[in-house]
Amino acid sequence: MEGVIDVRQIMAEIDSSIDSMSEEEKRLSFNDGGSRGLDDVESMRFDHAVLGSIIDFCRTHSRVESFRDLNVPGVKTAKPFIMLKKVIRRLTQFYVEPVVNDQAEFNANVVMAMDQVDAFIQENQDLKARLERQERRIAELEKQLNV
C-alpha cells in the first residue's frame, strides 16, 4: 500500500513546479527566511530590556582575572595535582597576565561604549514618548476646536 505513494517523489514534483515558476510568481509580500521560523527575525528586534540585561552581564563579567581558585568546589582533587597546577600557573604567569590585562581593558572599553549606546537609546525613547504625548495633546485640542 505504501508503495503507491512516495512522498519524496511528490516533493520532487512540487520543487520542480516551483523551479518553473516565473520570478513574478515567486515574489512574496514578505521576506521569507524559510521554515526555520519567524522568531529568528523576532530575536533581532530591538528590546531595551534585553539590551540592559546584556550590558549588565558584560559589566559584571568584563573584569577578567588571571588568578583563579584551582580547587573545584565540591569536587575532590588530589593535592599533588593542585600543586602541579599552581607551579604551571606560576611558570606561565609572565605570558598570561599581560594578555589578560589587555583583554580586561578592552572589555571595560566595550562596556563603556555599550553604556553610551544605551544612554543614546534612552534619550531617543524619552523624546519619542514626549512626541507621542504632544501628538495626543494636539489631537485633543484639534478635536475641541472642531467641536
Next chain:
Amino acid sequence: MKKIGFVIPWYGEDIPGGAEMELRNLAHQLSKRQVELEILTTCVKSFSSDWSTDYHKPGLTQEAGLAVRRFKVRRRDTPRFDAVNYKLMNNIPINADEEQIYIRESVNSPDLYEYISSHKGDYSYFIFIPYMFGTTYYGALACLKKAVFIPCLHDESYAKLDIFRKLFPRVRGLLFNAKPEEKLANDLYDLSNVKTRVLGIGMDTGITGDPGRFRDKYRISGPFILYAGRKDAGKNVDLLIRYFAEYKQRRRDGLKLVIIGGGRLDIPARYSEDVIDLGFVDIQDKYDAYAACSVFCQPSRAESFSLVIMESWLLGSPVLVNDVCEVTRNFAQESNGGLYFKNYLEFEGCLRYILNHQEEARQMAQNGREYVLKNFSHDAVCGSLMEFLEQLDAQAQLDSQEDAPKADAEEAEATEDVEAAEDAEAAEDAEAADDAEAAEDVEAAEDGASEEDMEGR
C-alpha cells in the same frame, strides 16, 4: 524478570512535561500488562519547583496504582548552577570544572543513589529519563550494568558535555523516541558497545472522530488546515499564520486555518474570518477536528515525537510538517503519510497538492495510520521495550561468562564516582582547611622556584 525501576527527577500524576508524561504513560501501560515496576524519584514537586525543597514525603506510596518511592534531595548551590546553566543555554563554552558544577548542583539525592547501589539486586533494570539531570547521571553511575536511558536527547549544548560523552558509552542500553534522535546520539557518543532501540511513544489507537459533528458544532464549512497545540513562538505557529496569510493573498480560495490549543496569538485583522482560533476544546472535539480537516499542519521545528501528527493520521488526515524538524520529517517520509516544507513556496505547493489530489491525500493519511498502528500502539511499544530488556538480559549473561572481572572493576570504579560525589560536600570543608596548609607550602616552593628563575635570567 525482576521489577523495573524507572528513575525520574520528579513524579506526579498531574505534573507537566514531555518526559514526565512519557514515563507516566509507559509505566501505566506496563503495569496494566502485569509488569512489576516502581518509580524511583525525589521529593521535589516538579521541574518548575525549587530543586532543594522536599515537597513530598520520602518513602514508598501507591499513586494511581503505581508504586512510587521518593527520596530526599540534597541542598544545592542554585546561583552557582545558574551561572553555568546560563552559559549552556546561550551556547557559551564551559570548561571541565564548570561541567562538574553543572551536574553536582543539579537536582540530586544521595539517598536515592545509595538505595540504587544497595538494592540493585532487587531490580532487573533501572530506566532513567531524561538524561540531563543529576538523578540520571549519579543514579546511572550507581548501577551501570543495569542502567538504561530514555534520554529525550536534543541537539543542544547539554548533550555535548564531556560528562555525558563519557557516561553514555558506559550504560547498558538506550531507548529513543525517534530515529533522528538515535542518529544524533551516534554522532555525539561512541555507542559501539551500547545496545540501542527506537522505542517511540505509545498512544491510544482506538480514538474516533466525526467530521460532521465538528463542522455542525463550530459552523465551519469548506476545506481547512488544522493546527492543534500550544500557540507560542517555540511551536512556530506565527510562521504558519504568516504563510497562511500569504497563501490567502495569492490564492483567493475558500481555505481556512483552524487553530486549537492554549496561548495567545496575534491574527492580522484582515484574515480574522479565515483564521479560526477555537482555543481549548474538548478532547473529542479535537478528534472530530482531525477527522474533518483537509490537512494537519505541524510547523514546529523541534519536536521530539509529536503525538498530534500521530492522532491526525489515526483520524484520517495527511500531515504537513516543517522540513527543518528531522523527527517529524522522518515520520512523514518513513510512513509516506505527509509532505514537508522548508519555505513559503513549498508550503503553498504542498497545500495545493493535497487539496487538488484528494485520493493521494487520503492514501497518505491511510499510510500514516498503518504506520502508527504498527509502531506506536501501546501493545507495540510495551512489547518492544520488554523484548529489548530480554535481549539485554541475554547479552548480560554472555558478557558475565566472558569478562566478569572486567565488568566488576568497571562497576567498582563507578561506585567510587558516586561515593566521591556524595562525600564531596562533607569533604569540601576539610579540603579547604588542608589546602590552605598545602598552599602555604606551595607558595614557599614557588617563591624558591621564582628566585631560581630570576637567577637563571
